[in-house]
Amino acid sequence: MATLINGKEISATIRNEIKAETEDFVKKTGVRPGLAVIIVGEDPASQVYVRNKKRACDEVGFYSESYELPAETTQEELNALVDKLNKNDKIHGILCQLPLPKHLNENEVIMRINPAKDVDAFHPQNVGNIMIGDYSFLPCTPAGVMALLERSGIEVNGKKCVVVGRSNIVGKPQAMLLLHANGTVTICHSRTKNLAEECRAADILVVAIGKADFITGDMVKDGAVVIDVGMNRRADGKLTGDVDFASVEPKASYITPVPGGVGPMTITMLMQNTLTSAKNSVK
Numbered sequence: 001m002a003t004l005i006n007g008k009e010i011s012a013t014i015r016n017e018i019k020a021e022t023e024d025f026v027k028k029t030g031v032r033p034g035l036a037v038i039i040v041g042e043d044p045a046s047q048v049y050v051r052n053k054k055r056a057c058d059e060v061g062f063y064s065e066s067y068e069l070p071a072e073t074t075q076e077e078l079n080a081l082v083d084k085l086n087k088n089d090k091i092h093g094i095l096c097q098l099p100l101p102k103h104l105n106e107n108e109v110i111m112r113i114n115p116a117k118d119v120d121a122f123h124p125q126n127v128g129n130i131m132i133g134d135y136s137f138l139p140c141t142p143a144g145v146m147a148l149l150e151r152s153g154i155e156v157n158g159k160k161c162v163v164v165g166r167s168n169i170v171g172k173p174q175a176m177l178l179l180h181a182n183g184t185v186t187i188c189h190s191r192t193k194n195l196a197e198e199c200r201a202a203d204i205l206v207v208a209i210g211k212a213d214f215i216t217g218d219m220v221k222d223g224a225v226v227i228d229v230g231m232n233r234r235a236d237g238k239l240t241g242d243v244d245f246a247s248v249e250p251k252a253s254y255i256t257p258v259p260g261g262v263g264p265m266t267i268t269m270l271m272q273n274t275l276t277s278a279k280n281s282v283k
């Protein structure tokens with residue numbers, strides 16, 4: 001039987017810490033951290049994320065603005081909004097919810113956000129800083145995973161870590177953070193030969209490939225720590241991870257559930273980055 005890593009609880013604890021730190025910071029400086037969230041179109045999943053981000057801002061005492069733009073928004077209009085937010089002193093973090101509708105260029109938007117307000121840490125300057133290991137903005141989801149490990153007392157130092165998935169948002173930065181924590185890291189992906197064997201070697205297995213119930217019990221070593229970053233909708237509308245919980249849980253020492261594992265941590269790390277940005281702005 002694995003110990004469940006409760007992301008909701010850990011997230012609530014960290015948000016309370018951020019809230020206290022924010023109160024203190026506002027008192028000292030008169031500056032309230034501010035986050036702007038942009039969403040283009042009506043993707044229901046994105047709308048839920050954006051609502052949750054707004055709620056999290058209220059919870060920790062941040063100022064926030066939401067921009068819900070129609071699906072037909074042009075690149076020029078989106079660029080103009082980013083330019084305006086870059087200049088707005090009340091805004092310390094700008095997040096443009098991805099994916100964008102097909103006619104818009106995501107890279108152009110990422111490149112346009114002032115790196116000092118890029119609380120997603122998607123701009124190449126921030127990505128580069130993460131690679132070097134000298135960074136102020138955390139890559140949100142991977143940093144959420146690291147916080148779950150740390151607060152559950154799970155040591156990374158010297159461990160064999162396998163990351164399944166190589167996206168820019170999760171897989172690649174996750175591998176870097178595990179490496180910075182002295183893990184021995186392997187990145188696996190859809191073309192990996194003997195994927196099951198690679199996964200079975202892991203002391204810590206982080207899965208972010210976006211395929212429902214993909215990792216099964218036979219792919220996991222006895223006593224492994226299993227972190228499920230997946231968020232997939234089943235046909236019946238239920239949320240499920242990339243890990244087949246029923247067959248993996250009996251083998252793992254620790255496991256994250258979906259929902260209630262990594263999910264809540266991503267937004268918490270976004271709050272952390274927004275506070276960091278506000279602090280940087282008064283330095």
Ligand code: GUN
Nearest residue numbers: 095096097098099120140
């Ligand atoms: N879409 C899915 N995850 C994310 C995220 O962390 N940031 C942004 N901007 N869009 C996303």
